[in-house]
Amino acid sequence: MSVAADVFEHYSEHYDRHRIEEMTLRDYLQSCSSDTSLYASAPERMIAAIGEPELIDTSKDERLGRIFMNRTIRRYECFRDFHGMETTIERIVGFFKHASQGLEESKQILYLLGPVGGGKSSIAERLKRLMEDQPVYALKAGDEISPIFESPLGLFSPRTMGDLVEEKYQISRRYLTGLISPWAVKRLDEFSGDISRFSVVKLYPSKLRQICVAKTEPGDENNQDISSLVGKVDIRQLEHFSQDDPDAYSYSGGLNRTTQGLLEFVEMFKAPIKMLHPLLTATQEGNYIGTETMGAIPFSGIILAHSNEAEWQSFKNNKNNEAFIDRIFVVKVPYCLRKDEEMRIYDKLLSDSKLGGAHCAPGTLDILSQFGVMSRLKEHENSTPYAKMRVYNGENLRDVDPKAKPLQEYRDAAGVNEGMDGISTRFAFKVLAETFNFDTDEIAADPVHLMYVLEMAIMREQFPEDTEKKYLEFIKGTLAPKYAEFIGNEIQKAYLESYSDYGQNLFDRYIAYADAWIEGQDYKDPDTGQLLDPNILDEELKKVEQPAGITNAKDFRNEVVKFSLRIRASNNGNNPDWTSYEKLRDVIEKRMFSRVEDLLPVISFGSKRDSETEQKHHQFVERMTARGYSEKQVHRLVEWYMRINKAG
Numbered sequence: 027m028s029v030a031a032d033v034f035e036h037y038s039e040h041y042d043r044h045r046i047e048e049m050t051l052r053d054y055l056q057s058c059s060s061d062t063s064l065y066a067s068a069p070e071r072m073i074a075a076i077g078e079p080e081l082i083d084t085s086k087d088e089r090l091g092r093i094f095m096n097r098t099i100r101r102y103e104c105f106r107d108f109h110g111m112e113t114t115i116e117r118i119v120g121f122f123k124h125a126s127q128g129l130e131e132s133k134q135i136l137y138l139l140g141p142v143g144g145g146k147s148s149i150a151e152r153l154k155r156l157m158e159d160q161p162v163y164a165l166k167a168g169d170e171i172s173p174i175f176e177s178p179l180g181l182f183s184p185r186t187m188g189d190l191v192e193e194k195y196q197i198s199r200r201y202l203t204g205l206i207s208p209w210a211v212k213r214l215d216e217f218s219g220d221i222s223r224f225s226v227v228k229l230y231p232s233k234l235r236q237i238c239v240a241k242t243e244p245g246d247e248n249n250q251d252i253s254s255l256v257g258k259v260d261i262r263q264l265e266h267f268s269q270d271d272p273d274a275y276s277y278s279g280g281l282n283r284t285t286q287g288l289l290e291f292v293e294m295f296k297a298p299i300k301m302l303h304p305l306l307t308a309t310q311e312g313n314y315i316g317t318e319t320m321g322a323i324p325f326s327g328i329i330l331a332h333s334n335e336a337e338w339q340s341f342k343n344n345k346n347n348e349a350f351i352d353r354i355f356v357v358k359v360p361y362c363l364r365k366d367e368e369m370r371i372y373d374k375l376l377s378d379s380k381l382g383g384a385h386c387a388p389g390t391l392d393i394l395s396q397f398g399v400m401s402r403l404k405e406h407e408n409s410t411p412y413a414k415m416r417v418y419n420g421e422n423l424r425d426v427d428p429k430a431k432p433l434q435e436y437r438d439a440a441g442v443n444e445g446m447d448g449i450s451t452r453f454a455f456k457v458l459a460e461t462f463n464f465d466t467d468e469i470a471a472d473p474v475h476l477m478y479v480l481e482m483a484i485m486r487e488q489f490p491e492d493t494e495k496k497y498l499e500f501i502k503g504t505l506a507p508k509y510a511e512f513i514g515n516e517i518q519k520a521y522l523e524s525y526s527d528y529g530q531n532l533f534d535r536y537i538a539y540a541d542a543w544i545e546g547q548d549y550k551d552p553d554t555g556q557l558l559d560p561n562i563l564d565e566e567l568k569k570v571e572q573p574a575g576i577t578n579a580k581d582f583r584n585e586v587v588k589f590s591l592r593i594r595a596s597n598n599g600n601n602p603d604w605t606s607y608e609k610l611r612d613v614i615e616k617r618m619f620s621r622v623e624d625l626l627p628v629i630s631f632g633s634k635r636d637s638e639t640e641q642k643h644h645q646f647v648e649r650m651t652a653r654g655y656s657e658k659q660v661h662r663l664v665e666w667y668m669r670i671n672k673a674g
Contacts (some may be wrong), residue, residue, distance in 0.1 A: 044230045405440055547560070
């Protein structure tokens with residue numbers, strides 16, 4: 027079968043799945059006795075769509091263990107691309123879980139509170155898509171489906187029919203509301219109370235068709251009314267029906283369309299309070315009043331709202347809104363505060379664009395994510411933003427920065443609002459897009475261009491003076507020097523042809539010396555036969571450790587040897603690869619590369635003194651391009667590195 031035929035066939039199958047299926051009310055009730063999904067509430071259907079979580083024991087992962095204090099966390103497949111939002115997602119799922127159990131959350135509005143570009147809309151879109159996964163069962167009379175897609179169980183009052191329905195069909199009385207729409211009341215009167223003339227349809231919620239999934243937003247301040255929520259009279263029907271007739275009503279409001287589904291209310295607190303009143307009665311009482319004098323309209327869906335913090339604080343500080351505030355379940359959606367996860371967000375955004383295949387030099391996304399996270403962190407009086415950012419990322423700074431604080435201490439000092447300000451992911455991605463298009467000859471990004479573009483963007487934004495100064499200091503005082511160190515290592519690695527063998531030799535020698543020193547034994551050099559006592563071993567080990575700033579040598583040596591012995595036991599007695607232990611790899615690299623001057627004749631792009639140097643230069647460029655740089659980037663980054671070193 028051709029690919030084209032596959033596409034058309036798949037489309038037809040998908041469309042067929044969403045065809046409306048009809049059954050009698052009697053058959054529906056009998057099916058309910060064996061299948062609870064036929065009358066599941068909106069939160070229950072959401073929980074079913076979200077699915078079971080993957081339980082992750084973070085104590086088995088060094089980085090995650092530090093971030094989550096070795097707790098077992100839940101991850102949901104449907105939210106796998108929401109990086110760094112585990113806590114937020116867990117609170118949202120918790121809301122639906124409690125609502126599905128009929129607890130207080132079932133009567134509350136789910137409200138996402140967060141800064142601009144923090145992911146609120148993305149979460150809302152994902153929840154709406156999940157709502158489309160599970161079918162709903164709606165009342166039908168003759169050829170007409172209920173205009174509000176109401177549940178057939180609304181026909182049965184828990185007071186008069188509860189015991190009978192529960193006994194015969196095993197449907198818990200909490201699913202019986204006794205509330206049906208004015209449209210259904212009119213049909214019931216037409217049928218003279220014969221409910222067997224009603225039928226039930228199975229249909230899938232659809233954002234496209236406005237079936238059980240809808241979005242509403244505040245209108246113009248001068249003319250907005252509640253009709254966008256509760257519907258209004260259809261003037262075209264007034265020649266056939268009186269104004270208060272249910273058939274003269276247009277059930278086109280957000281609440282009308284989502285009786286058993288999900289209503290997203292965008293920027294909710296930009297709407298006047300009078301427009302929000304129907305939301306209160308819909309959630310608290312399970313019904314609301316339309317704009318005409320007819321009966322109340324039932325509602326058993328979910329209301330999802332979101333806005334930024336300024337609007338929430340303004341609303342919250344108004345004492346007149348206390349009743350409303352008590353009926354809102356607030357979930358904070360802060361910016362991502364973990365560098366690695368922030369990088370994954372950029373990766374995702376790039377892969378969804380034409381830049382996905384463009385050249386991105388190593389370190390580019392890393393630097394942007396470091397800047398983004400540092401801008402969002404609350405300052406700590408006894409620590410640098412850079413150290414705090416690395417601790418939040420799950421890194422162990424015990425041997426690198428003794429002044430770094432434990433993660434919990436940082437969190438306690440920062441308070442609950444950390445991550446609610448700083449630069450947005452949206453701002454960062456615009457900077458990244460400009461960086462890719464900065465060069466006139468190639469679409470590519472590298473950290474040098476990124477830092478320049480970021481600096482210009484900060485100045486254009488006209489942040490408050492102290493904020494601008496702080497952001498520029500992040501770039502010039504922290505990120506540029508750190509990148510100079512990084513690109514220096516990249517250049518040095520590409521320069522040294524026998525880099526790998528040399529590194530392994532240094533690693534093996536360090537492990538042997540450290541092992542003998544820990545045991546307090548002399549070490550016999552296998553090449554020279556010379557005996558080295560523990561004091562000499564200590565001096566030799568320090569030569570490797572000191573350039574890397576290792577402060578607690580005893581602990582470091584014990585940790586490294588313990589790691590190597592563990593690997594050696596399962597590796598036929600061989601030491602692990604020297605790059606496998608990041609701490610020691612950094613130490614060895616600093617030992618290997620201590621003189622920049624030796625590199626300059628080979629790495630510079632000027633004319634060479636002889637053919638041998640020229641050949642080494644070409645080999646150096648080839649090794650750099652193999653590491654992920656374009657030739658033009660190699661040229662630019664080498665020149666930047668040489669300029670920085672001269673300036674230093």
